[in-house]
Amino acid sequence: xxxxxxxxxxxxxxxxxxxxxxxxxxxxxxxxxxxxxxxxxxxxxxxxxxxxxxxxxxxxxxxxxxxxxxxxxxxxxxxxxxxxxxxxxxxxxxxxxxxxxxxxxxxxxxxxxxxxxxxxxxxxxxxxxxxxxxxxxxxxxxxxxxxxxxxxxxxxxxxxxxxxxxxxxxxxxxxxxxxxxxxxxxxxxxxxxxxxxxxxxxxxxxxxxxxxxxxxxxxxxxxxxxxxxxxxxxxxxxxxxxxxxxxxxxxxxxxxxxxxxxxxx
Numbered sequence: 294x295x296x297x298x299x300x301x302x303x304x305x306x307x308x309x310x311x312x313x314x315x316x317x318x319x320x321x322x323x324x325x326x327x328x329x330x331x332x333x334x335x336x337x338x339x340x341x342x343x344x345x346x347x348x349x350x351x352x353x354x355x356x357x358x359x360x361x362x363x364x365x366x367x368x369x370x371x372x373x374x375x376x377x378x379x380x381x382x383x384x385x386x387x388x389x390x391x392x393x394x395x396x397x398x399x400x401x402x403x404x405x406x407x408x409x410x411x412x413x414x415x416x417x418x419x420x421x422x423x424x425x426x427x428x429x430x431x432x433x434x435x436x437x438x439x440x441x442x443x444x445x446x447x448x449x450x451x452x453x454x455x456x457x458x459x460x461x462x463x464x465x466x467x468x469x470x471x472x473x474x475x476x477x478x479x480x481x482x483x484x485x486x487x488x489x490x491x492x493x494x495x496x497x498x499x500x501x502x503x504x505x506x507x508x509x510x511x512x513x514x515x516x517x518x519x520x521x522x523x524x525x526x527x528x529x530x531x532x533x534x535x536x537x538x539x540x541x542x543x544x545x546x547x548x549x550x551x552x553x554x555x556x557x558x
Contacts, residue, residue, distance in 0.1 A: 327365030331355065333379070341474050343380045344398070354382030356397040384466075386514040389498050398466060429458070429558050433471030437461060438556040439485070446532035449486045449554035450504070458558035460488030462503040466514050472555075473516075473541045482537050484544075486554040489533030491545065494526045499545070501533070518542035 319330035338346060340354075347353050357363040370379075385393035425436035438456060440449070446460075453460050463469040476485075491499035492509060499522055502509035518539030524530025524546075532548035535541040535555075 326369045327362055329362060329365075331366070338380070340380050340384075341470050341477075344382075344470055345474055353399045354380060356382045356399045358397055386466075388515065388517065425558075428456075429556075432475045433468055435461075435468055435472075436558045437472065438558070440554045440556070443551040443553055444486070445551055446486050446490075446548040446554075448551075449556075450488075452554065453556035456556050456558070458556040459505045460486060461555040461557040462488045462505050462510070464503055464510065464513070469514075469516055473535070476535065476537070476541050484537060484552045485535045486552055487533050487535060488557075489543065491522070491524065491529075491531040494524070494529055494531065498522055499524065499531070516543050518544055521545055 319325040323330040323332050332350065332352070334343075334346075344354055355366070357366060382398045383395055384398050385395050387394040425431040429436040429438050431437075436458075438453075438458065440452070444452060450460050461472070463472060488504050489501055489512070490504050490509075492502050493500035501512050501515070501522075503512060518536060521539075521543060522530065522545035530545040530547055532546060534544050534546060534552055536544040
């Protein structure tokens, strides 16, 4: 579904069970709906922007994890009748599966659920001192170096080792969203190699891993752009970059191409 403009956002501050007659625990501007506390935005944003705004508010994009929660919220919105669309915290993590693999994204420990510490860059919490040393800069909870030179994937891999790091491994969805939003704000039109590599061309769509210090870890989510991955056994495209035309989604391409690269430490 494509909308002419970005939908509004739902933020959640608290989601907790309440006993009948219990005094509300929702603080202004959050509203109690069923057993949860919601903030209904008055401004519009993309999904990625909404995700980060929610982190800044100490919450998360609405996870309607139970049918009860969904029905309560749906009935409340129907009564409100304002004609607005709202982002919530559902995300498809694998477009290779027909119908997708849909997950609720929330800051907890577990598969595709992450503990978020907002520490750095423009997302710093007040009083926090950066732990990244020049030429690395802090974005989200990670330290990145953004190259000013171009290289093949193999060359970039070695350059990052020489800088005491490794080609960026965006192992969590939080890390990817923070970096993607930072690059979108930078708006320099550059593509960047990152540390993703296909290790098996025999498998349709590939077997994509993060490469770090010679070890390979399986990806827990996929953020490929339209028509990606597009490599094949006959036309191998085994390396991963972030492509600005596709809003810094993952693109697989020929590893010998020279583009900019991002190191992580």
